[in-house]
Amino acid sequence: MAIRSDEIGEILRKRIASFEAPVVDANEGVITSVSDGIARVYGLEQAMAGELLQFPGPEGGQPVVGLALDLREDGVGVAIMGPYEHLQEGDTVRTTGRVAEVPVGDELVGRIVSAVGEELDAKGPIETSESLPVERVAPGVIYRQKVDTPLQTGIKAIDAMIPIGRGQRELIIGDRQTGKTAVALDTIINQKGTGVICIYVAIGQRSSTVAQVAATLQQYGAMEHTIIVSATAAEPAALQFLAPYAGCAMGEYFMQQGKHALIVYDDLSKHAQAYRQLSLLLRRPPSREAYPGDVFYLHSRLLERAARMSDAEGGGTLTALPMIETQANDVSAYIPTNVISITDGQIYLETDLFNAGIRPAINVGISVSRVGGDAQTKAMKQVAGQLRLDMAQYRELAAFAQFASDLDRTTRAQLERGQRMTELLKQPQYEPMSFAKQVIAIFAGARGFLDDVPIDRVSEFERSLLRFMDQNHPGIEKDIDENGRITDETDTALRAAVEDFKKGFAG
Amino acid sequence: MVSEVVARRYAEAYFRLAREAGKIDVWNADLARAVEMLEQPAVAEAMRNPRVPMKDRIALVLSLTDGLEQETRNLVRLLVQRGRSSILGAVLERYRALADAASGLTRVEVTAAVPLDQALEQDIRNTLSQRLGGSIHTTVRQDPSIIGGLIIRIGDRVIDGSLRTRLQQLRAALA
Numbered sequence: 001m002a003i004r005s006d007e008i009g010e011i012l013r014k015r016i017a018s019f020e021a022p023v024v025d026a027n028e029g030v031i032t033s034v035s036d037g038i039a040r041v042y043g044l045e046q047a048m049a050g051e052l053l054q055f056p057g058p059e060g061g062q063p064v065v066g067l068a069l070d071l072r073e074d075g076v077g078v079a080i081m082g083p084y085e086h087l088q089e090g091d092t093v094r095t096t097g098r099v100a101e102v103p104v105g106d107e108l109v110g111r112i113v114s115a116v117g118e119e120l121d122a123k124g125p126i127e128t129s130e131s132l133p134v135e136r137v138a139p140g141v142i143y144r145q146k147v148d149t150p151l152q153t154g155i156k157a158i159d160a161m162i163p164i165g166r167g168q169r170e171l172i173i174g175d176r177q178t179g180k181t182a183v184a185l186d187t188i189i190n191q192k193g194t195g196v197i198c199i200y201v202a203i204g205q206r207s208s209t210v211a212q213v214a215a216t217l218q219q220y221g222a223m224e225h226t227i228i229v230s231a232t233a234a235e236p237a238a239l240q241f242l243a244p245y246a247g248c249a250m251g252e253y254f255m256q257q258g259k260h261a262l263i264v265y266d267d268l269s270k271h272a273q274a275y276r277q278l279s280l281l282l283r284r285p286p287s288r289e290a291y292p293g294d295v296f297y298l299h300s301r302l303l304e305r306a307a308r309m310s311d312a313e314g315g316g317t318l319t320a321l322p323m324i325e326t327q328a329n330d331v332s333a334y335i336p337t338n339v340i341s342i343t344d345g346q347i348y349l350e351t352d353l354f355n356a357g358i359r360p361a362i363n364v365g366i367s368v369s370r371v372g373g374d375a376q377t378k379a380m381k382q383v384a385g386q387l388r389l390d391m392a393q394y395r396e397l398a399a400f401a402q403f404a405s406d407l408d409r410t411t412r413a414q415l416e417r418g419q420r421m422t423e424l425l426k427q428p429q430y431e432p433m434s435f436a437k438q439v440i441a442i443f444a445g446a447r448g449f450l451d452d453v454p455i456d457r458v459s460e461f462e463r464s465l466l467r468f469m470d471q472n473h474p475g476i477e478k479d480i481d482e483n484g485r486i487t488d489e490t491d492t493a494l495r496a497a498v499e500d501f502k503k504g505f506a507g
Numbered sequence: 508m509v510s511e512v513v514a515r516r517y518a519e520a521y522f523r524l525a526r527e528a529g530k531i532d533v534w535n536a537d538l539a540r541a542v543e544m545l546e547q548p549a550v551a552e553a554m555r556n557p558r559v560p561m562k563d564r565i566a567l568v569l570s571l572t573d574g575l576e577q578e579t580r581n582l583v584r585l586l587v588q589r590g591r592s593s594i595l596g597a598v599l600e601r602y603r604a605l606a607d608a609a610s611g612l613t614r615v616e617v618t619a620a621v622p623l624d625q626a627l628e629q630d631i632r633n634t635l636s637q638r639l640g641g642s643i644h645t646t647v648r649q650d651p652s653i654i655g656g657l658i659i660r661i662g663d664r665v666i667d668g669s670l671r672t673r674l675q676q677l678r679a680a681l682a
Binding site for chain 2: 012015016019021023024025026027028029043044045046062063073074094
């Protein structure tokens with residue numbers, strides 16, 4: 001429906017008539033220098049740390065906002081969050097009395113927003129009724145409770161051996177091109193229909209990559225429960241620095257409502273680099289790898305905000321999946337060691353495995369989840385309990401077996417089993433698997449039903465088995481799903497069903 | 508920025524001496540006079556020029572400040588000796604701020620689009636005096652670009668009731 005021009009006039013008249021402009025009572029300073037997105041401002045005696053400051057806008061444009069980061073006796077260092085080329089020495093800067101905050105609420109779900117909550121997807125303005133400060137103190141000890149509910153990633157290797165709990169922080173670490181983002185995207189896709197709101201924070205990435213992520217999520221119907229917060233490489237460093245905190249505030253909103261949220265930070269290496277740039281320009285002393293002294297706190301205060309609230313606080317959760325990109329597998333660099341020590345475990349992805357066709361390229365030997373078994377469903381524990389250990393032994397044996405020609409029977413059996421399990425844990429991208437299906441597949445492998453299947457037919461076996469179970473024994477899958485455990489009867493039924501299937505599987 | 512901090516230290520020391528001597532106003536006038544002398548281009552150049560020996564520089568400033576209070580001359584001499592004569596202006600500024608604070612005087616800059624009449628200026632002074640306490644000294648600046656209303660500056664604080672700012676807010680609200 002078209003709006004008539006006199007109606008527009010009426011709307012404008014009403015808005016102008018009801019417009020109230022209170023007299024501005026603020027603190028003022030003058031710019032003494034501007035460079036590389038950092039302004040030094042003389043004066044501003046009353047400015048608060050993290051306060052938003054108002055700079056004059058470019059000719060005919062809106063005012064530009066900056067973030068007071070560096071308070072000194074004789075002035076303030078400000079990170080400018082917008083164009084700064086028009087700013088000059090002597091321009092006046094005013095305080096606004098507000099600290100950085102972002103809009104929060106259900107209205108954001110399905111949208112792509114900037115680090116300050118502005119829409120980037122041209123789907124119209126976002127009108128939320130609430131907003132939260134970007135920087136907040138993480139919930140304290142008494143507001144939390146133990147993490148014991150699983151967050152299903154839909155990836156067999158992770159759910160079976162490195163289970164992630166709701167409210168946990170699990171690091172995804174690896175070189176470039178090892179499938180870090182793929183793991184996170186699969187996890188987001190798998191949250192469809194579970195009521196978990198996902199937030200994907202892109203920090204310092206190419207705009208084309210972010211567009212691709214959005215398109216993928218759209219394609220798999222995952223945008224309906226996802227918010228994308230984007231601060232691409234083209235954005236000022238101040239916005240890249242702010243983006244994860246902004247995304248976290250959006251997630252905390254859902255957590256406070258007693259809901260469940262998952263936040264993916266892709267990736268924190270770039271975040272540390274953006275902060276390093278700001279810090280060096282603010283003339284803070286550099287330390288190791290030229291990062292500032294508080295780069296640990298930068299990430300610890302962010303990741304501490306992931307939590308599982310106590311029942312008195314609504315029982316909501318915020319699960320964090322931070323990512324770190326390593327250079328040439330070097331996990332002992334500064335930022336990787338920092339984030340490894342902060343998180344509750346890590347998933348290592350390796351180029352060698354990736355190139356060997358093991359995808360997801362998870363190195364299960366050094367990947368851990370410190371919350372571990374507590375957050376695993378009983379049924380999964382029953383079938384996969386031994387799996388981690390078996391796989392570790394297999395890899396050790398495999399390394400030795402390369403030199404030995406004849407092996408005793410047990411060793412050979414262990415090797416055969418290991419090869420088949422490795423094959424079974426492979427999984428194509430964007431095909432997250434339901435919990436019950438995972439249990440059935442791993443059941444078949446761990447109970448030795450695969451031992452006489454040729455290695456190159458393992459994935460075919462798995463696919464056909466799951467289809468067979470769907471068609472002929474839907475009750476078993478439902479039973480596992482509902483009970484969350486394998487009862488003796490189910491065990492027998494499942495065993496019989498798999499044996500039944502094997503007879504039909506042309507061997 | 509460093510010189511700002513240094514100037515404050517000198518100003519505080521000088522002010523403390525002035526208060527002890529009970530000659531805050533006299534020293535103020537003296538310092539202003541000294542600043543005026545040293546800011547003459549020829550003198551300033553001589554102070555910067557490394558070819559002029561220190562002895563001559565001191566002799567020059569002492570002769571220029573002849574007849575002023577002894578402490579003022581000492582201050583100027585000390586600054587010249589330490590190669591900091593360029594901050595003298597900043598010292599004066601800080602000294603005045605300290606003297607104002609000591610006497611309960613607040614300096615306020617009022618910006619208006621049109622000339623203010625005496626009665627209105629007095630009215631502004633009275634209102635501010637009630638709000639801030641102490642006596643108020645106003646400097647009126649005329650700036651037609653603010654269109655209407657007033658902008659009052661008290662140090663870093665600014666109370667902006669100008670029409671220009673209101674129009675900008677209106678534009679932001681309608682955008």
